[in-house]
């Protein structure tokens with residue numbers, strides 16, 4: 001894994017579109033600098049694919065705006081043909097270890113309640129994330145917000 005660089009925006013867009021997270025015309029904002037370090041703890045890491053075909057994965061987490069020592073897992077994606085091989089779990093462990101070292105308390109995940117994200121929700125549960133809330137029709141009508149957290153320290 002390496003830090004996201006200014007030239008990685010288009011490759012991240014390709015990855016999140018391939019992973020089904022955004023339509024291409026919705027994903028352009030990711031190429032606009034939002035993933036670059038902000039000096040306040042925001043962290044984006046990418047992994048180059050071994051076959052030279054763009055990125056294998058991307059991980060982005062940033063401090064919650066108001067909560068004390070809490071981070072938001074803003075984005076995680078693994079290239080579809082590489083999913084199910086333990087990459088996602090390794091990325092989550094990396095974020096958790098990094099944030100523990102930084103003295104953080106809580107990692108918050110906001111995902112979707114649609115059938116498309118059933119596997120993603122199972123993934124977070126499997127890694128010890130606890131579902132605490134559902135907000136109906138949050139992302140759009142028929143697409144609920146599902147909020148998970150994991151404590152990083154006692």
Ligand SMILES: CC(C)(COP(=O)(O)OP(=O)(O)OC[C@H]1O[C@@H](n2cnc3c(N)ncnc32)[C@H](O)[C@@H]1OP(=O)(O)O)[C@@H](O)C(=O)NCCC(=O)NCCS
Pocket residue numbers: 019020021076077078079082083084085086087088089090110111112117118119120122123126
């Ligand atoms: C969610 C995502 C990042 C997971 O990455 P991944 O590399 O496929 O996941 P892993 O292979 O590391 O799986 C981790 C664990 O979850 C488990 N898991 C995966 N699917 C599961 C399922 N349907 N039910 C229960 N556990 C499941 C795996 O068995 C694995 O456990 P193991 O290591 O003990 O075998 C990836 O599938 C992805 O990019 N999805 C599309 C984008 C997305 O949904 N992003 C998150 C938006 S909030």
